[in-house]
Amino acid sequence: MGREQKLIFVASLLFLLLDLCSGSFVGVCYGRNADDLPVPDKVAELVKLHSIKYLRIYDSNIQVLKAFANSGVELMIGVPNSDLLPFSQFQSNVDTWLKNSILPYYPATKITYITVGAEVTEASNNVSAILVPAMHNVLTALKKVGLHKRIKVSTTHSLGVLSRSFPPSAGAFNSSHASWLKPLLEFMAENQSPFMIDIYPYYAYRDSSSNVSLDYALFESSSEVIDPNTGLLYTNMFDAQIDALYFALMALNFKTIKVMVTETGWPSKGSPKETAATSDNAQTFNTNLIRHVINNTGTPAKPGEELDVYIFSLFNENRKPGLESERNWGLFYPDQTSVYSLDFTGRGSVDVATGANATSSNGTTWCIASNKSAEIDLQNALDWACGSGNVDCRAIQPSQPCYEPDNLASHASYAFNSYYQQNGATDIACSFGGAGIKVDKDPSYDSCIYMTAGSNKTITSNTTAISSPSSSTKNDFRAWFSTLLLAIFISFLVEVNHV
Numbered sequence: 221m222g223r224e225q226k227l228i229f230v231a232s233l234l235f236l237l238l239d240l241c242s243g244s245f246v247g248v249c250y251g252r253n254a255d256d257l258p259v260p261d262k263v264a265e266l267v268k269l270h271s272i273k274y275l276r277i278y279d280s281n282i283q284v285l286k287a288f289a290n291s292g293v294e295l296m297i298g299v300p301n302s303d304l305l306p307f308s309q310f311q312s313n314v315d316t317w318l319k320n321s322i323l324p325y326y327p328a329t330k331i332t333y334i335t336v337g338a339e340v341t342e343a344s345n346n347v348s349a350i351l352v353p354a355m356h357n358v359l360t361a362l363k364k365v366g367l368h369k370r371i372k373v374s375t376t377h378s379l380g381v382l383s384r385s386f387p388p389s390a391g392a393f394n395s396s397h398a399s400w401l402k403p404l405l406e407f408m409a410e411n412q413s414p415f416m417i418d419i420y421p422y423y424a425y426r427d428s429s430s431n432v433s434l435d436y437a438l439f440e441s442s443s444e445v446i447d448p449n450t451g452l453l454y455t456n457m458f459d460a461q462i463d464a465l466y467f468a469l470m471a472l473n474f475k476t477i478k479v480m481v482t483e484t485g486w487p488s489k490g491s492p493k494e495t496a497a498t499s500d501n502a503q504t505f506n507t508n509l510i511r512h513v514i515n516n517t518g519t520p521a522k523p524g525e526e527l528d529v530y531i532f533s534l535f536n537e538n539r540k541p542g543l544e545s546e547r548n549w550g551l552f553y554p555d556q557t558s559v560y561s562l563d564f565t566g567r568g569s570v571d572v573a574t575g576a577n578a579t580s581s582n583g584t585t586w587c588i589a590s591n592k593s594a595e596i597d598l599q600n601a602l603d604w605a606c607g608s609g610n611v612d613c614r615a616i617q618p619s620q621p622c623y624e625p626d627n628l629a630s631h632a633s634y635a636f637n638s639y640y641q642q643n644g645a646t647d648i649a650c651s652f653g654g655a656g657i658k659v660d661k662d663p664s665y666d667s668c669i670y671m672t673a674g675s676n677k678t679i680t681s682n683t684t685a686i687s688s689p690s691s692s693t694k695n696d697f698r699a700w701f702s703t704l705l706l707a708i709f710i711s712f713l714v715e716v717n718h719v
Contacts, residue, residue: 244513247274247296247530248551249483250284254537256554260287263534266556267293269647276482276530278338280321289328296333296482296530297322299358301343307336307357308350314357315364323365331371334358335482339378339418341397351375352403359411374413375404376482379461381417382468388521389449391464392471405474417465418483421457421505425496432457434496439508452520458484458509463521478526484509485532488559490545497545499653503560506531506551510563558651583660584672587640587650588633590657598632601652605635612638615668622668633663637670645673
């Protein structure tokens with residue numbers, strides 16, 4: 221084998237290795253339409269604490285960019301619709317923005333995507349016509365400084381960009397968008413930019429509950445919806461909506477453009493008529509979503525296809541207009557406590573001995589019932605902990621060490637702490653919908669001993685997105701095969717260097 225052939229072979233191995241090492245990820249949207257949120261520095265700490273590696277913001281706020289410097293978190297930043305006109309008119313406007321707002325913080329702050337405009341089809345002012353020119357100018361500005369291959373340029377859309385989405389195989393773009401959509405898709409195909417879509421199965425269920433079952437919207441359906449044109453079977457609304465977009469792209473002969481979900485989620489609270497907006501449903505949807513994504517499940521039309529997803533949103537945002545649900549999409553309250561438990565890593569166990577996911581490295585903490593919680597909330601949380609939470613609650617039964625004092629707060633505290641310690645002593649494991657509170661003083665008394673994380677080495681979490689055995693096996697094979705390829709790659713590289 222000649223030197224050139226060896227080099228080609230080595231390069232092929234490297235690309236294959238990189239492909240095997242890649243995988244879908246779950247990020248979170250950091251909206252700031254609120255007047256009670258923590259400062260960006262505190263947000264950066266919260267994000268790192270919960271192992272969130274990918275974050276989307278909707279502008280290029282300098283304080284946010286500074287806060288995430290050297291954090292390891294990859295940022296998707298945005299150009300608001302209000303800036304599309306000046307960005308489309310003059311290249312110098314974009315060059316100045318890049319010079320002043322981005323370059324001073326890059327690469328310490330890992331910016332990987334710039335979204336130019338957001339859901340332009342939903343905008344009150346008609347900015348669709350200037351979208352693609354603005355995108356071209358942003359790309360040109362990046363090319364001037366050599367960053368066009370490190371930072372991808374795209375834009376986000378609502379599902380309203382489609383005129384049909386059911387059945388998925390009939391997915392089609394709205395013909396009224398034709399004048400700017402074709403140049404947009406050509407831009408994406410040429411620059412390998414993803415088609416970014418914001419999809420919400422919650423709205424599909426809320427607005428058509430007679431046709432869409434709640435289980436189907438929550439990834440919990442045991443039945444299947446069959447696409448009559450393809451025979452493909454769908455067990456959840458999310459996949460059906462994604463495939464509708466894939467089919468719409470294929471209908472226009474854009475078969476290489478990848479799809480990225482830049483917003484999805486479920487509200488934890490709503491108005492009286494929004495009965496599906498509950499913390500239980502939000503936890504169910506997002507937990508199942510994470511499992512679905514990290515397992516690289518793909519969709520019926522694109523099995524195994526990588527699909528990166530951003531959950532909306534990091535915080536509840538009290539200034540958002542509309543129904544009550546609009547202000548309750550957050551994973552966290554403004555005080556940084558969890559709205560409900562959620563593991564962003566998708567790991568099924570927590571190694572407490574190594575301190576992984578630990579809340580604090582400054583000492584042991586316990587979780588007890590908050591004295592500000594209503595009795596009904598404490599009772600519901602206690603019932604859940606002793607039931608679905610798999611806590612051993614025998615110690616708070618009559619004649620057992622922790623039965624006295626026989627009151628709800630005491631019993632709930634014991635159960636809350638047991639769950640907290642068993643699940644890594646993380647902030648989210650002491651949430652209980654706001655009914656739990658962390659303390660650094662041992663609540664043990666007499667012969668009632670409150671457990672600590674140190675007494676449990678590895679505990680399986682019941683609220684995490686757990687990988688299926690088939691996915692685990694596939695990932696193990698990927699790891700083994702990647703190692704083999706890496707060894708071959710290194711050996712050939714050494715041999716080539718000696719030729």
